[in-house]
Amino acid sequence: MNASKFSVRTQVLAVLLCFALTGCLVGPNFERPQTSTPEVFNRTQSAQASSKAVESEFSPQWWTLFNDPMLDSLEQQLTDANLDVAAASARLRQSRAEQRIAGAEEYPTLDGAASYYRERGSPNGILSLLGVTPTGSQPQSASGAAPLGVAPLPGSKGSPAYNLYQFGFDASWELDIWGRARRGVEAATALSDASYEDRNAVLLSARAELARDYVQLRDTQALLKIARQNLEIARDATKLTETRVREGVTTNLDVDNASAQAESIESLIPTFESRSETTINAIGVLLAKEPGALQQMLAEPRDVPALPDQVPIGVPSELVQRRPDIRKAEAQLHAATAAIGMAKADFYPRISLNGSAGFQSLQLTNLADWASGQFVVGPSITLPIFEGGRLKGTLQLREAQQQEAAIVYKRTVLEAWREVDDALIVYDAEQRRRDRLTTVVSLNQRALSIARQRYKAGAVDFLDVLNVQRQLLDAQSNLEQSKANAAANLITLCKVLGGGWESTYASQNNLH
Numbered sequence: 089m090n091a092s093k094f095s096v097r098t099q100v101l102a103v104l105l106c107f108a109l110t111g112c113l114v115g116p117n118f119e120r121p122q123t124s125t126p127e128v129f130n131r132t133q134s135a136q137a138s139s140k141a142v143e144s145e146f147s148p149q150w151w152t153l154f155n156d157p158m159l160d161s162l163e164q165q166l167t168d169a170n171l172d173v174a175a176a177s178a179r180l181r182q183s184r185a186e187q188r189i190a191g192a193e194e195y196p197t198l199d200g201a202a203s204y205y206r207e208r209g210s211p212n213g214i215l216s217l218l219g220v221t222p223t224g225s226q227p228q229s230a231s232g233a234a235p236l237g238v239a240p241l242p243g244s245k246g247s248p249a250y251n252l253y254q255f256g257f258d259a260s261w262e263l264d265i266w267g268r269a270r271r272g273v274e275a276a277t278a279l280s281d282a283s284y285e286d287r288n289a290v291l292l293s294a295r296a297e298l299a300r301d302y303v304q305l306r307d308t309q310a311l312l313k314i315a316r317q318n319l320e321i322a323r324d325a326t327k328l329t330e331t332r333v334r335e336g337v338t339t340n341l342d343v344d345n346a347s348a349q350a351e352s353i354e355s356l357i358p359t360f361e362s363r364s365e366t367t368i369n370a371i372g373v374l375l376a377k378e379p380g381a382l383q384q385m386l387a388e389p390r391d392v393p394a395l396p397d398q399v400p401i402g403v404p405s406e407l408v409q410r411r412p413d414i415r416k417a418e419a420q421l422h423a424a425t426a427a428i429g430m431a432k433a434d435f436y437p438r439i440s441l442n443g444s445a446g447f448q449s450l451q452l453t454n455l456a457d458w459a460s461g462q463f464v465v466g467p468s469i470t471l472p473i474f475e476g477g478r479l480k481g482t483l484q485l486r487e488a489q490q491q492e493a494a495i496v497y498k499r500t501v502l503e504a505w506r507e508v509d510d511a512l513i514v515y516d517a518e519q520r521r522r523d524r525l526t527t528v529v530s531l532n533q534r535a536l537s538i539a540r541q542r543y544k545a546g547a548v549d550f551l552d553v554l555n556v557q558r559q560l561l562d563a564q565s566n567l568e569q570s571k572a573n574a575a576a577n578l579i580t581l582c583k584v585l586g587g588g589w590e591s592t593y594a595s596q597n598n599l600h
Contacts, residue, residue, distance in 0.1 A: 113267035114436070115429020118274075118422045121494070123501050125404045131512045132401070137519030139395040139574075141512055141581070146402030146410070150582035151299050154393035154575070158386075159302050162371065163295060169375045170294045176287035183276075183283035190276035193269035196261035196441075208249040253455045256446015256462070263441065268433035271426045278423035285416035292412060296583040298374045300576055302393075305367040307572035309389035312360035314564045315353055321557060322350035325540070329550060342550040349554055353561065392571045395519070395578060401585055411504050411586035417497040424490040431483040437471045504584065511581040518577050522570040529567050532560035 132141045151163050326346040332338040368386050369379045408414045445463040449455040539556045542548045
């Protein structure tokens with residue numbers, strides 16, 4: 089009979105274990121959202137500028153399109169040096185640890201413990217109910233035997249002190265019948281993926297910011313060069329007017345106008361110089377450098393990086409797979425979906441297998457004897473009966489959070505396509521503007537040469553010369569700024585395409 093009962097219990101336990109390992113998963117399963125692919129890339133066919141975006145394999149190292157070794161070197165340093173990226177990587181490692189913590193819910197727990205106590209029962213406490221008195225003779229119990237805790241020594245009073253030694257193990261395993269633990273691991277894994285994509289987004293933003301600062305630095309240096317060149321022209325014009333005053337063919341009015349023009353141009357130089365130094369400092373912060381650390385490396389003026397003939401932008405279907413913000417929104421939607429399953433699992437019973445085994449003895453010498461052994465084994469079940477609406481409220485909360493995550497995902501994808509479309513538009517438009525400004529500069533340079541010759545011949549007033557020189561300075565400044573804007577627009581285009589976070593840094597630091 090006992091063997092039969094044991095067999096039945098074994099079969100029941102086996103069924104429970106199998107059900108726990110292959111049990112159902114309550115709650116919805118995550119399905120990747122389906123997104124449409126707008127005809128945004130068709131703009132590449134209607135582009136008129138010389139540097140064209142083309143549908144071909146997109147290079148993650150998009151900054152190499154500028155063919156600027158200095159920029160390449162800075163971008164290579166950024167990955168390991170940038171503090172924002174380092175902080176995002178630390179957050180990613182935290183999420184990996186939380187994922188591991190969540191995974192522990194699927195496994196049994198086993199604890200070991202050992203203790204020693206020196207104990208004495210109180211005769212005025214529970215022992216008094218058993219016939220133990222604090223003083224005097226020890227009474228007999230109702231059965232005639234000595235009551236619990238009475239000292240065996242003649243003349244002793246109350247309960248004697250005694251030693252208690254014990255050690256053993258406690259084990260517990262909650263059967264994941266409804267998939268609550270597995271949904272928890274699923275949610276934690278999705279949040280870890282979201283943290284990984286957040287780190288990628290930080291790296292992408294840092295790369296784009298560094299490239300923009302570099303372009304701004306070269307633009308400022310070019311404007312400083314233009315200002316100095318125009319200052320020389322203005323000083324030559326001042327000397328010319330002074331000569332004509334001495335010759336008696338003009339008045340000091342022309343000298344004053346020429347001098348004012350020269351001073352006005354010279355007033356621009358300190359602004360450009362300070363802007364150049366502060367931009368270098370901004371680049372230094374991105375590389376975790378102290379102020380002035382990159383001065384020697386970047387102070388030498390260079391031209392704004394030229395645009396490539398072609399800009400490979402990949403194919404439309406790759407956008408949702410490459411942009412970190414879209415991948416992050418998808419991971420967050422996945423986590424929110426899994427959280428619904430966790431909330432639904434709380435409505436069902438929770439079954440645990442518990443057990444403990446060990447040894448207990450009043451004497452240390454016989455603690456390890458088999459007779460000192462003790463054990464407890466048995467299942468436990470917890471069934472929610474009344475929670476005051478907490479479980480229903482939690483489920484409604486998780487469902488609303490999942491709906492919000494789905495909306496955020498759709499908006500993120502829509503915003504991504506808008507950014508790509510805008511970037512393609514402004515990239516083409518700024519190049520066409522730059523080409524027109526190139527023509528303007530050429531015309532103003534020729535006009536200034538003609539105006540100075542006619543002024544020498546006395547055919548025009550000096551104010552005409554000043555006006556042409558101002559127009560030339562403005563045109564040259566606008567042209568340089570347009571070149572910088574075109575380069576910045578290329579940076580923006582590459583950023584909104586989602587490139588620049590792929591690197592060896594992630595694999596070297598186990599961030600995948």
